[in-house]
Amino acid sequence: MWERIPIGRPERxxxxxxxxxxxxxxxxxxxxxxxxxxxxxxxxxxxxDYSNALDCLSAAHVEWQPYNREEVQNMELSPQCTMDTQYWRSVCPLICYYIVEFHLPNRVMRQFGILQTCPPEHLSTSQELHAIDRRKQRGMKNWEEKHVAHVNAWNLRANNIVFGGPVHRDSQFKTYLEWLKQQTRLKLKVAMDATNIEDFPSDPEDVFDEYDARTRMA
Structure with a gap:
């Protein structure tokens, strides 16, 4: 998180x-x-303070490609970090026994410096899959058989890779964000406390990072 967004980012x-x-x-x-x-x-x-900062977060505050910066490029990283790069953009199911989650890089093309299609190609992640857990499926022994369609899709992952497209452009990305706002839930839960932050008792140990300070002054 600290690599990508500035909220709560400590000094290194x-x-x-x-x-x-x-x-x-x-x-x-x-x-x-x-x-x-x-x-x-x-x-x-x-x-x-963090809740307020998250509410103020915009696309301009996000570091979309943190691993491309010079500091990271000059690191001698573990080979594990770059293993299977050819599959990083593969649209495929990720399988761990009874759990199946879909890897959908086509929904986050901004992170690859590529223009995000709008709307992105729809792929159902299946409510049936989300209903599978150990309590309801105790009798299941062979998960490879249960998830045979997803296992087959995983084996064919090299055939479903999202390749390059037009380079990202902010103007076009704004169109995608407007579409996304109409398609997704923007508030996850009600505020924990309705108290104004200035009404909380002061604390001499409060430390606000640079981003917090700029947000509070806005």
């Missing part, structure tokens, strides 16, 4: 020596945050 300190095992670098991008500042302050105030 020196990362030190990247760990290695048998002369192979095993560092990941997450290692960059291994030595970061701990955020302090009144929990209630921080919760409301």
């Amino acid at each position: 300190h020196s990362i030190g020596v990247v760990p290695s095992y048998e002369e192979e670098a095993v560092g990941t991008v997450g290692w960059l945050w291994n030595n970061s500042e701990t955020m302090h302050g009144n929990p209630g105030r921080r919760y409301v």
Whole structure:
């Protein structure tokens, strides 16, 4: 999250020596945050502050391709980080025993620097799949048989890869965001507290990062 959005992003300190095992670098991008500042302050105030900041978040605040920056490119990453790159844009089911979730890179083309199609190609993620759990399917022993259609789709993942398209353009992306607002739920739950953040008791340990400060001044 800290790589992509600035809300709650702490200050980073020196990362030190990247760990290695048998002369192979095993560092990941997450290692960059291994030595970061701990955020302090009144929990209630921080919760409301983060909620307000999330409400103010726009596409312009998001770092859509954080791994392309020079700092990451110069890291000696673990080979695990770049394994199977040919499948990163494959539209396919991801299977773990009884759980099946769909990988849908066609819905997040902005993250690849490619123009997001609007509306994106529809693919049902199946309410039937979401109803499967261990309690309701205790008698099931052979999940490969149960999910044979999805196993077959996984085996053919190389045939369903989203390739390049037009380069991302902000003007066209705004059209997609307007469409998305009409198609999705924008509020997940009611506010935890209706108290104005300024009415919370002050706390000398409150630390607000740069983004929080800019948001509060807006």
